Each structure stands twice: as structure tokens, then as C-alpha cells.
Amino acid sequence: MDPFQVGSFLTAGVLIVTGLWAIIMMDNLLKKVIGANLIGDGVNLVLIGIGYRPGGLVPEVTHHFHATAVPSTFSHFLAFNEFAELASYPLPFALVLTNIVIGASTLSVMLALSVVLYHKYNTLSVQKIFESMEED
């Protein structure tokens, strides 16, 4: 495996563990939300790292090949087979695009909820909001 790929997996691990730590240990609602965001980022980085091919091409069709082109040393156009052998694996990228959007939407719902809870309790502390027993 390419060292840069290994490095990105390690970084993703750091992101996930940091996010989990924030969700479990932090007392601030917004910090918990930041932790949720970091977990999503880490998982995205793992997915992108899986699709990476060292020294490969960007899997965007328009730049690198043309369906009718003949491979030659003079042209940067490639035939499809050659392109498919050189390009990185694009399926995880599509997954990540979806996941980024999902993450943003869940994040906005969580932020809205924390604002509402702040207006009720006048604090962002989880300890004060969730462990208080004054109701019911």
C-alpha cells in the first residue's frame, strides 16, 4: 500500500477517535455536534482512501480520454481500456458525495435542536440539561 494511503487511513482513525471522544466525554452540546461532524469526516476519508490508486488518473471522463481517440504518444487522450486501468476507483467518491450531504443535513437538525434546548435551559451543558430532574 502507498504510504500516503496509509497516512490518510491513520488520519481518518485519529478523526474518528477524536469525534467519538467528543461525543462521549464533552459536556458542551455544540462540542458533541462537532464530534459527530468529525466522525463523518473520518469515515469519508477512509472511503476516499480506498478509492485511491497511487500515481493514477483523476476518474473524470472529459480530461483524459475520448471514446474515439486512438492512444498515441503525442496525445494525452486515452482509449477507454487504458483509462480504466490508470484511473482510481470512482465508486467510493460517489458514496462520499452522498454522505457529505447527509452529514450536513443531520448536522443542521442537531444544531437546531441544541439552539432550542439552549433557549429552554439557558445553558449548553449536557450535565445541566439532561441530568436535571425538575420536570415530571
Place this chain on the structure above:
Amino acid sequence: MFNSTLIPLMVVFPLIAAILANFLHQKDRSVKTIAIISSIVAIIIPLITLYGVHLFSGHIRTESFPEISKLLIPDVYMGIVYAYGPLQKILLALLTLMTVFVVFLSINRKLISGVYVAMIFISLASVSAIILTDDFFNFFVFIEVLTVAQAALVIAVKETKAHKAAFKYMIFSSVSGGSILLGIALLLGVYGLLNMTDLSNAITAGGALKPVALTAIALITVGWLYESGLFPFHIVKSNMYENAMPETAALLQLQSKFILVAMSIALLRIFSGYALLKSVMLGFAIFTVVIGSVMALQQTDLRKLLSFVAVGQAGLVAMGIGLGTSFSISAGIFHAINDVLSMAILFFVAGFILESYKTTKLDQLGEGLQKAPLIGTIMFLATLAISGVPPFNSYQSEFRLIQSAVEAGYAELSVLVILLSVATFIAVIKAFYMIFMKPSTNTEADPKVKGTMYKTIIVILIAMCLFIGLFPNMVYDPIYNIIVSLGV
């Protein structure tokens, strides 16, 4: 290959209805019309659709392309695949029926707003997709969508407790969603596939599981625990059921039980040769069942009590699946179907009581049988149904569960199932007594609340319970045949 075009309509149509209802936010009349029309259409679609497989954008099963040398099987699906069979038909018919009931009750209750109806339809669409899909990433996407929709349904109650429950639900959903997606990513990295059928074949061909694949299984199992509301997440789930409107809670528990069924079948199909997964499922299921029943016995609020009973019953379903034989898995799925019906009756009764007495605290209620004799009688029947008394449906499934536990060599578990149904009976009959029979002086029913819609719906549901109890094979046999043919 035969392409049944109606299959994706089960997902697309509710989404369109949701978008329409959302646009007409403050026009209550048109929202009502759209809700009624689209729920009637939604209930028809699963019934008229033919069995088959839908390949999105017509990508047929082709030879795997050579540059991914990791692939272990000769041919793969290139696109998203939806499969529709008898099991999916039963689940979807029940799901759409219950969604229609909940939409009607919400309209009846003046709860109607465009966003609320939209969220109900989005959750319908996502559960349909989760049941139908054969693609792991599609599964994940709709699980996330469902989480947001369910949280929104709970937020709509506009109480601080509901907001807290929804926040907790969202926070833990980010943990579990992340772990499911990480598991999917690791499987994609090891096997290069997302389709469940192909993954199953590739894992069988690949021999012993590598540590990365084991990590993936562990992570997906954590997600499974969250989605089905088993042990560490049972508090989160029961909090959601408790704080939602009782009608919505009936829908939420149905959705999470069906996701439990769909996701367990997916997991068992993918890792079919891996016996440890079943043991882990069984262990968490037993834990959940015991804790759910114990907690249900301690509650003094009807909604809270019912939510813990619902969690415990989900554990019973998972126990059947975790036992791992074809007989026990089909018994577990059958129990999910039966239990969803009787739990829904109890939640609808709770909705009626909340509407007419403005509280569900058991010690503030009493003498309800004079005021609402029909509701009381049906709640008593539903209590019998949920604790497995013979003429009703849960008897059939619990009997099969016990039998399959004995056949699988875990005779102790059959004792546990009996104990738990007794505990459930005690918990719910206590609530019944305290609402309907206990002498009380200070309870005042709202005289304006007639509850005609509630009465109609729970009479239909109890009739369904009785019908399935009398003719269990109509539902059970197709399930059993499917499970045997899946070979999990």
C-alpha cells in the same frame, strides 16, 4: 431480464407525496386531500406489484471488470437492485396500512401540517427502500434519512422532553451511522462490492474472514443494535416512543421492528457462514428482553410502560433471529408482524386516553370502563394478544419461538420466553386495571372527544390479530419458504 417498473414506485411515490405536502405547508385543506389520496395510492401499490427484481438504469448482471483483481466471483451486479418477493409484500402491506392509519388519526386530531405529513411519508419511503434494497450503500442512505424523519416526527410534539429525546437519538445515530458506513467501507475495501448477494458469494468464496472483515462485521453489528433498539440503545429508542405522539409511536415501533427484520436478514445473508454473529445477536437479544420487561414493570406512565414493552418485544424478535435456524428465524419474523399489530392497538389506546384525559399517568386515571367501554374491552383483548393467549396471533408466534428454541438445543430460552410473556401480561394488565377499573374520583374525560376513528381502527386491528391467530399459516408459510430458500 424482466424489469418490474412498479417496484421503485413504492419508494418514489411516498417521496413525491412528501414533497407535495411539504410545499403546501399552511394550506391545511389541500394537505389533507393530498395525504388521504396518496395514502390510499400507497396502500394499493404493494398489493398490485408483481414479484420480481428491479435493476436500476437497466444494468444487468455482468462479468466483473478485470482491473479490480480483488473480486472473487465471476459476475456482479453493476447497479442498485431492488428485490420484491412474498416476504417484502407482507411487510410492505402492513407498513403502508399502518402508515395510513396513522395519517388518518393525525388528520383526525388536527395535528395536520404539511411538514408532519411529509415526514410520515418520508419515513414510509425509507422503510420501504430498506426492506426492498439489495444494495448496502442504498440501505445506509435510507437509514440516515429515516433517522432524520423520525427525529422530526418526535420534535413536532414541541415539548422539551421530546427535544431532548430527539437530540439523544440524533447524537447516537451519528455514532451508529458512522460505524455502519465504516463497516461498509471496509467491506468495499476488502471485497470491492456493495451488492448484498454478491458480497455473500464473495465472502463464501473468500474462505476465512480477515481481521478487516471482522472489524467490519463488528461495526455493522453496532449499527444493527442501534437501528433495532437493542441493549445499549434501548433507552434511546424507548425515549423516542415515549415522547412521540402515541399514534406516531405506533408507527415508530413498527418501523424499527421491520428494520430489525430487514437488517438481520441482510446480515445473516452476507455473513451466512459466520456462526459467532448469531450468538452475539442472541446474547444482546436476551439482555434487551430481560431489561425491557423489568423496566416495563416499574413504570407508572402508560406511554413509558408501552415503550419499554415495545423494546422488550423487539428483543424477542431478535432472539428468534439470533437462534439461527430457519424455523426460529421465520418464527421471529412472524412474531415481529404479530407484535407490531398488538403494540399498535395499545399505542392507539394510549393516544385516545391522552386525547380524552390529557394525561397518561396511571395514578391520575381510573374508572374508564364506564366512559369508554369499547376501548377498554379492546385494550383487554390486546393485552391478551400481546402476552400470547391462544386465540390471538402472538400465541402462534411465541409457540413457534419456544418450539424452535427447544429444537435448536436451547431449552432454557423457552422458559425465558414464557416468563417474559407473563411479565408483559402483568405489566400491561396493571395499566389496564389502573386506567379502566380502579375507583377514582378526580378523573375528568373531555366530553367532546368521541374517538370514532380510534374505535374503528382498533377494531380493525384486533380483528386482524384474531384472523392471523386463527389462520397463522397464511402469513407464516410464505415467510418460512422464503427463509428456507435464502438458506441463512
Place this chain on the structure above:
Amino acid sequence: MEHKGKGFGIGSGFTSEFLMISSILIAGMLVLRTANSVLFALGSLVILAAILFTVPTVFRVEKENTDSINLTSFYVVLTIAVILIVFFAGSGVLI
């Protein structure tokens, strides 16, 4: 643990206590019978003894199942760890 209905609180308390103890006994028997390993046997015996000495267990269970977000987080982390260990150790990758 205030008044839970007259008489019904005591009744359901006793029921849940019996349920807890009997299910723990059943689970202990199950583990002892199926897992033929000394480690499992010793572990289940220790857990059994620990739980039987903390009768009544019901109140403890109720205290551990409150709506608190911190307790749930603790159990979630515990579960993730236990599942990972079980899958790795059970498949012979560790140990």
C-alpha cells in the same frame, strides 16, 4: 420509587425481581452448558455471585436505565469494545 399505585408497586416490584433472578440463573445455566470453557464458567459464576449478593437488583437496574446521556454513552462504548473483542477473540485472531 414513590407510590406506584396501591399494592401494585409492590407486586410488580416482586415480579420484576423474580424475573431478574430467574433470567440470570437461566443465562448462567446456558453459558455453563454451551461454552465448555473454564474461563467462561468462572466468569459467569463470579457475575452470578455478584448479582445475587446485590438483591434487590431491580432498583439498581432502574438506576442504570435512566434517561441520562452519559450513562448511555458509557454503555455504548462498552458495547463497541465488547463486540470487537468477542469477534476478534472468537475467530482466533487474538488469543
Place this chain on the structure above:
Amino acid sequence: MFDYILLFVVALSALMAIIQENLYKSIIILGFESFSLAAIYHFLLATDVAATQAILGSALIPGLFIVALYKTSKGRDE
């Protein structure tokens, strides 16, 4: 070399965003982390994802956070 430095920056700024007491600063650091992550996506040959991540992660999400912080006026860990 620059790409490895970026990986280090991402890990460090994630930690900083969590440890930071002042929530405004921690949100700014979060936006910085997202932008560096987008650059890493570029180095990992996922240019389209990098564009999306740069827009969403370093503009939209910190914007939402800032709005939430304005609504919760105190914005400090106590």
C-alpha cells in the same frame, strides 16, 4: 511532502477543535480542518468530492455553527 503535512494538519486541527475552550475559535478551526481535508481529497484524486467538501465543509457547516452560536449568545464552555 505537502500532502503529508496536510494530513498532520487535519489530525492536529481536529484535536484542537475539540480541546479549544472558546467555541468561536473551535468553529474556525473546524472550518480550517474541513478545508485541509478537501485539499487531501484533491491529492487522493477525488477532485469532485474535494470541491463539494470545500464548499460544504468550510463555508456552509461553519456558517450554520456560527448562526447557532449567535442564537446561544454565550458561546463559551463553562
